[in-house]
Amino acid sequence: MSRASLLGPIALLLTLASAGAPNAAADPVDDLLKDFAAQGASNFSAQAGERFWDHPVTDPKSGEVRRCSLCHSNDLRRSGKHATTGKVIEPLAPSVNPKRLSNRADIEKWLLRNCKWTLGRECTPQEKGDALVMIRSR
Amino acid sequence: MQGERVVVWDLPTRIFHWLLATSLLVEWLTQDDARYLDFHVFCGYLIGGLIAFRLVWGFVGTRWARFSSFAFGPFAALRYLRDLLHRRQARFVGHNPAGSWAIFIVLTLGTLSVLSGVAALGGEKQQGPLQGLLTFTQGDALREAHSVLAWTMLAVVALHILGVVVSSFSDRENLPAAMVRGRKRARAGEASVSLASNAAIALLVVLGGFAAWYFRGYFKAGSDVPYLPFVGPALAMDAQWQHECGSCHLDFHPSLLPARSWQAMLEEPDHFGEDLALDAKVVASLSSFADAHSAEHAETPTAWKIASRTPAASTPLRITELSYWKRRHAEVTDADWQRVKKVDCAGCHLDAELGTFEPGAIHIGKTSGNARKAGA
Secondary structure: OHHHHHHHHHHHHHHHHHHHOHHHOOOHHHHHHHHHHHOOOOOOOHHHHHHHHOOOEEOOOOOOEEOHHHHHOOOOOOOEEOOOOOOEEOOOOOOOOOOOOOOHHHHHHHHHHHHHHHHOOOOOHHHHHHHHHHHHOO | OOOOEEEOOOHHHHHHHHHHHHHHHHHHHHOOOHHHHHHHHHHHHHHHHHHHHHHHHHHHOOHHHOHHHHOOOHHHHHHHHHHHHOOOOOOOOOOOHHHHHHHHHHHHHHHHHHHHHHHHHHHHOOOOOOOOOOOHHHHHHHHHHHHHHHHHHHHHHHHHHHHHHHHHHHHOOOHHHHHHHOEEEOOOOOOOOOOOHHHHHHHHHHHHHHHHHHOHHHHHOOOOOOOOOOOOOOOOOOHHHHHHHHOOOOOOOHHHOOHHHHHHHHHOOEOOOOEOOOOHHHHHHHHHHHHHHOHHHOOOHHHHHHHHHOOOOOOOOOHHHOHHHHHHOOOOOHHHHHHOOOOOHHHOEOOHHHOOOOOOOEOOOOOOHHHHHHHO
16 A cells, blocks of 8 residues: 555656656656566566467367467567457567557556466566567567 | 341341340349449449430331331230240231330330339449438338349240240241341342441440440559449548457447447457456447447448347347348358458458448458458
């Protein structure tokens, strides 16, 4: 409770600070990593993110094996394909698709939704941080 | 009957006959397939033009083309048919009485079929010259009328063909060949009629020009810009709807389901096996866009059909659960569904992203819409 009540004003101060200096706007991934660290995660690594990315999880309801790479492929510089609808998913790597990792709300939405579908649970701050660091490096 | 062969049918009459026959065949073949509605409509206009020409030619044409040369009463036609059964019918150089009545009936039913067809197109599809002047309900009724008139006409055509076969054998004269070459045996001293070549050329130039104008879109279309023969109304779009729905699949336009279906879907936390975890503000905004443009608003002919053909007691959660959808896709084969998934409307409907689902914009199963988009 007390930490949450402190975080509010700090976030507000940070927002005001970045608004005053638009060229130095905080990177949404850095922002999120700071939050994940505040939640107890540490030492984010692309190698850990890579292992997490290809880790198979069997869905108890359908029996299918799911993993991040199922839809996004292992080469993040290429497009993927939605497992159910077949719709093309634009590449995740910011090096070829600069729109990626540029909007904090979008990142949070997809991390929440896709962890729930793929793992059947929300991801831990450590898992999310590792994955983001890995995606950013591509 | 030892007369010489002389020209009885002038060129315009023969061109009229065979173009009409071909058009009726095309109409029959394309009657129930939305993919070919533009050909069906084109042939309808062509038949209308041919009939208008024939009515004029019936007064100003050459001798045997004039109505006055075959103005037989209905009883004369019945007598001729009775005599034909007993193989004692009189022989006619021009049209016989039964053939004359086939012409009168086909001209009349043909005219009515064209008019009811254009009216059905204007009401049911909101296309063509009567677009916007008739309601969907009127269009539905007019389509029924069009169907009855056209089938009755085709029945008369079938009788005509039967009569021609019987007459040909019993008169020992190949009547279809006479309608091609124009010549029939005549009494001694009977002269050939003029071919009326100038009128024939004028007729072909006008019809050819109309065809080129009608199908001009096919010449302009490239592989990246597909040709849509029928363009529907510009539908309301919503950036949030397109973003939220369109990330994972086609952003199905709200006009494709009743409002109650969208509400049920948005209230349900489980979206076909996936927890979308949308926040309440987003859901409220999606819900109000769905409400404002659901099938009940009948913004397209497809929306009207979906709204009026879905029982009020049912709340389908998938477009593919609609009885209207199922009926319209009954002929799509399993092999086609292997190539293009049911969720991938754009795989066959070139206007899926516009939400209009017009006839004539359907190209079954060559590439999936997803693959096409990725290539673009």
